[in-house]
Structure formats: structure tokens, C-alpha cells
Amino acid sequence: MSLFATLVGGLADLLQPLFHASAAAAAIVLFTALVRLLLHPLARAAARGQQARARLQPRIAELRRKHGKSPERFQKAVLELHARENVSPLSGLLPGLLQMPAFFVLYQLFSSTTIGGEDNGLLTHTLFAAPLGGRWADALGQGGPLGAAGLVYLGLFALVAAVAFVGYRNARHMEAALPGAAGDGEQRTGALAAVGKVMPFMSFLTLVTVAVMPLAAALYVVTSTTWSTVERMMLHR
Numbered sequence: 241m242s243l244f245a246t247l248v249g250g251l252a253d254l255l256q257p258l259f260h261a262s263a264a265a266a267a268i269v270l271f272t273a274l275v276r277l278l279l280h281p282l283a284r285a286a287a288r289g290q291q292a293r294a295r296l297q298p299r300i301a302e303l304r305r306k307h308g309k310s311p312e313r314f315q316k317a318v319l320e321l322h323a324r325e326n327v328s329p330l331s332g333l334l335p336g337l338l339q340m341p342a343f344f345v346l347y348q349l350f351s352s353t354t355i356g357g358e359d360n361g362l363l364t365h366t367l368f369a370a371p372l373g374g375r376w377a378d379a380l381g382q383g384g385p386l387g388a389a390g391l392v393y394l395g396l397f398a399l400v401a402a403v404a405f406v407g408y409r410n411a412r413h414m415e416a417a418l419p420g421a422a423g424d425g426e427q428r429t430g431a432l433a434a435v436g437k438v439m440p441f442m443s444f445l446t447l448v449t450v451a452v453m454p455l456a457a458a459l460y461v462v463t464s465t466t467w468s469t470v471e472r473m474m475l476h477r
Contacts, residue, residue: 242356244345247271249362264365264372268346268456272463275342279335280471286335287475292327335468343460350456362456368392372456396450400462404444407469410476 251267259266300318307314322328350373353360363373369388370379379389386394446465450458 241345241349244349245355245362262367264362265367265459268459269463272460275339276464276467279338282335283471284475289327292325296321296325346460347454347457350454367455370455373454375454376451396458396462397447400446400450403466403469404446410473
């Protein structure tokens, strides 16, 4: 965490002339953007994989008709089809999984009062009036939802809701565009069908993140979610 704290502190120093007291918050947003930029090639590969899986839906439907009475044989046939076509059903999870270590370190960094045996100076930084190490509950207790810190969270909630709505509409549009969408339950494996139903609502979980996590971690999640939504729209045009 000391190395990570030095990195965030260095970025904050660079951004201080532009963002003043909110420089550390801007550094977290910039750091998140850099992480997502590094993972962009994987996101592009995941988008190609999703398109490839969509093209396989008619063949999977045929396998279901052929092995409908034997779920084990059907699952085996689907896996063999994916292997022949060099398609991984899990490729879309990689960008999210690979950024989890950075998120957890950031969470710990702004949840710890000391780093390397010394006071954690990053906890003194704020986003406008809201401490980066604080939570929404703290803001409510120090001035209510319309207090100085509470208004920061209301702004984040509004941003998250807007991004979640755009992400929801985009996910539903992509779902409807898949081959055989009208007969979804009959043409996809149970796992993929379940994921397809849940994914459009995932962005709304960011609202819970903003409410319960330290503000610094919430900024990471909000930035990453916004990046994902825009990236997905561009890759699936």
C-alpha cells in the first residue's frame, strides 16, 4: 500500500494546480482511467468473443434439439463447439477480474488510518467537501443529504443513475440483437441465459457501492463503470 499511496500522492501533486483540494480525487479518476486503458485490448477481445458467441447461437440451438433429452451431452457438445471455434464463454469476465486487485488496494488504502506505521495523509483529502475516506452515512450524520458533503454524494448518485440507465438500455439492445433472441430460453445454455437476464441490471449496483464504500473506492467504481458503458457502446456499434 505504501507504493500505491506514493503513486496516488504523486498524481495528486501533478494535478494540484488544476484541481486544488480535490487533486487526490482527480488522481483516483486518472488512475482508474489508466487501468482501464491498459485493459482495453482485453475488452476488445471480449467484444469479439461475444460477437463470435452470438454467431454460434443457431448451431447451439441445433445441438439443443439434437441432445435435448441429455443435458450432459448437450453441455459437452457446446463446450466442444466453443473449443473448435476458439471461443471462450468466460472471456468477457477478464477485464473486470484483472482490475479487482487495484480496486481492493485502493479500498484498503482509504480504509486504513496508518500506512507503513505513519498516519495516512490521504485521508485528509476531499472531493469538494466530502472526505475521500468517508462514507455516505458520515455525510448524512454531518449535515444531512443537503449538507455540503451530502450534495457531493447526491451528485454521484445522479451520475451513476444516468450511466446505469444508459448501460441498461444498451445491454437490452444488445440482448435483443442476438440471433434467436425471441426464443432465448430454447437457444442458449442455462448459464448464458441467466447472465443475459442479469447483466442489464448490473450497472445499478454501483448505486449501492457509492452508498456504502469509502468515497475514494466509490470514485474508482463510478469511473470504471462509466468507462465500461462508453467502451461497450463503442465496441458494439
